[in-house]
Amino acid sequence: MSELSFEQMLEESLKTIRNGEVVEGTVIDVKEDEIILNIGYKADGILTKSEYSNDANVDLTTVVNVGDKMEVKVLKVNDGEGQVLLTYKRLAAEKGNKRLEEAFENQEVLKAKVVQVLNGGLSVVVDEARVFIPASLVSDSYEKDLSKYADTEIEFVITEFNPRRRRIIGDRKQLLVAQKAQLQKELFERIQVGDVVDGVVKNVTDFGAFIDLGGADGLLHISEMSWGRVENPKKVFTVGETVTVLIKEINGDKIALSLKFEDQNPWITAADKYAVGNIVEGVIARMTDFGAFVELEAGVDALLHVSQISREHVEKPSDVLKVGQQIEAKVVDFNGEDRKISLSMKALEPEMEAPQEEYTEE
Numbered sequence: 001m002s003e004l005s006f007e008q009m010l011e012e013s014l015k016t017i018r019n020g021e022v023v024e025g026t027v028i029d030v031k032e033d034e035i036i037l038n039i040g041y042k043a044d045g046i047l048t049k050s051e052y053s054n055d056a057n058v059d060l061t062t063v064v065n066v067g068d069k070m071e072v073k074v075l076k077v078n079d080g081e082g083q084v085l086l087t088y089k090r091l092a093a094e095k096g097n098k099r100l101e102e103a104f105e106n107q108e109v110l111k112a113k114v115v116q117v118l119n120g121g122l123s124v125v126v127d128e129a130r131v132f133i134p135a136s137l138v139s140d141s142y143e144k145d146l147s148k149y150a151d152t153e154i155e156f157v158i159t160e161f162n163p164r165r166r167r168i169i170g171d172r173k174q175l176l177v178a179q180k181a182q183l184q185k186e187l188f189e190r191i192q193v194g195d196v197v198d199g200v201v202k203n204v205t206d207f208g209a210f211i212d213l214g215g216a217d218g219l220l221h222i223s224e225m226s227w228g229r230v231e232n233p234k235k236v237f238t239v240g241e242t243v244t245v246l247i248k249e250i251n252g253d254k255i256a257l258s259l260k261f262e263d264q265n266p267w268i269t270a271a272d273k274y275a276v277g278n279i280v281e282g283v284i285a286r287m288t289d290f291g292a293f294v295e296l297e298a299g300v301d302a303l304l305h306v307s308q309i310s311r312e313h314v315e316k317p318s319d320v321l322k323v324g325q326q327i328e329a330k331v332v333d334f335n336g337e338d339r340k341i342s343l344s345m346k347a348l349e350p351e352m353e354a355p356q357e358e359y360t361e362e
Contacts, residue, residue, distance in 0.1 A: 017041055017074055017084070022091060027068045032059050037070060043082050047072060051087040054115070054125065089128045096129025097163045104158035109175065112156075114149045122149055124156070124170065131158065133170040140176040180215065184253070187215030191255075195247045199257075201237050209237045211245060211257055218255035220245060225259050227266055228298025229285070266299040267339055274302070274331050274341050279348070284325045292317040294327065294343060302341035304329060311349050 017023060017039070025037030025045050035047040047070075049060055064070070073091040077084055103110050112131070116123040121134040133156055138146060160169035191197065191213070199211035199218065208221040220243075222230050230236055237243070249256040274280060274296065282294035282302065291305040304327075306317055314320055321327070333342035 017077055019074055019077055021074045022071060023074060023086075024069060024071050025086070027064055027066050027070065030061055030064050030066060032061055035060055035064055035070075037072065037086065039072075039084065039086075041084060043078075043084050045072065045074075045084040045086040046079070047086045047088055051075070051085075051089055053089055054128065054130075092128035093130075096125075096127030097168075099127050100129055100131065100158055100168055101161055101163075104161040107157055109155050109157055110170075111153055113153050114151060117146050117150050122146060122154070124154065129163075129168070131156070131168050131170040133172055137169075137171040137173045140173050140180065183215030185215075187213060188250075188253075191247055191250070193247055193250055196244060196261075197247060198242055198244050201239050201241050201243060204234050204237050204239060206233065209233055211243060213255065216253065216255060218245065218247070218257040220257040220259065224248065224257065226298060227260055227264065228295070266297055267336065270300055270339075270341075271334065271336050274300070274334055276331050276334055278331045279328060280331060280343070281326060281328050282343075284321050284323050284327065286323060287317045287321065289316050292321055294329065296341070300341070302329075302331075302343045304343045304345065308332070308342070308344035308346050311346050311351075 023039045023041075023045075025039040027035055028038050028044070029036040033049040035052065037045040037047060039045040049058060050056075052058065052060060052063075070088060071091065072086040072088050073094075075085040075087050075090075079085045100110075102108070110126060110131075112124040112126050114122050115125050118132075121132055121136075122138060124131050124133065133154075135143070135146060137159075138149070154172055155175055156170035156172040157175065158168065159171045159174075160167060162168070197213060199213045201209055202212040202217055203210045206222075208219055208225075210217045211220055222233055225233065225236060243259075245257040245259060246261055247255060248258040280296055280302075282296040285293050285295040285301060287293070289306075291303050292309075294302045294304050296302055304317075306314055308329075309317060309320060327345060328348065329343035329345045330347040331341060332344045332347060333340070335341070
C-alpha cells in the first residue's frame, strides 16, 4: 500500500462542502467590498459586498473584523478560480423569512426601518428579508408623498406571507385604525358637554376648523369662532396651533366645539353699556335698503334705521354711509331678551328751526 502524500493527507483532513450548505467561517481578511473567510475547506471562501447586504453603501471594514466568526451559505464550491463563493444576506433572509412567517401566524407587531420609498409603497427589511407595504396600507388617510417615511422606523403586521412568489405584505394602516379607535373610546368616556379642552388645529375650511382632541376631531363652526363675526377662518387659525375650546354638543361620534365662552358673552354687560339715552360709537358692518347694522363691539350689533340717519331725508343708507365707517349715535331702544338695539344719529343733530314767514306792509 503506497503512502499518501502530504497534500493528499491534508485534503482528506479537510471537510467536503456542497452548494447550498451552511458553514461557519473565520474572517482572515476584510476589504471595503470583500471578506475572505477560512471555512475549513481546501479553498477560502469569498463573501462580496453584494452578498453581505442589500445596502449598496455599506463599507465592510466597518462591520466586520479579522477573527470574527460568521455563519454563511455556500453559493458555488468553485467559482472557476478555485474559490468558494459565499452569501450572508441570503442565509439571513431565509432566517428572516422564518421570523416573518412566525409573525404572520401570530399577528405579531413588527418594527423595522424603511429602506426604500417606492411609487406604490414602502420597502422595509427584517433580518435581510424584505417586506412590502403598499401605499394604501401605509396610513389610515391618503398620503400623496411617502418620502417622509424614508429611513424611519415604522410598526406593521404581516397580512400576506408567500416567500415563493416573493410576496410578503405588511400593513401599518390597521394598527393606526385600532389605535385611533382606542383613543376615541377613551376620549368619549372622558369628555362631556360643557367641558373646556385643548386641541390642535388639524384642518381649516371656509366654514370652520377641525380640531384634533386626541382621539377624535371636533368641528369648530365659523359661527362659533367668536362672539363677533369671522369672515375667513383661514385668517384666524393655523394648522398645528393649539387652541382651548368648549365642547358644545356631542351627537354620536360627532363633536361640536365653540369659542363663545359664556363668561365672555358681551351681552352680559350690554344693558349698562347700551342703556337708552347713552351715546355710543360703532362701525358700519353691513347695510340694507332699510338701514345699517352697526357693530358696537364683537358680538353686539345695533340697527340704525334709515329714518334715524339724519333729520334730512335719506333715500337709502349707502347714499350717506359706507361699510367700515365709524359713527357716533344715541341708543333709542334696548331689548336684552331679543338682543336688539336701535340707534339714532338724527337724535344727535340739532333740531332745525322752522322757517319764519316774511310779512310785508301793505
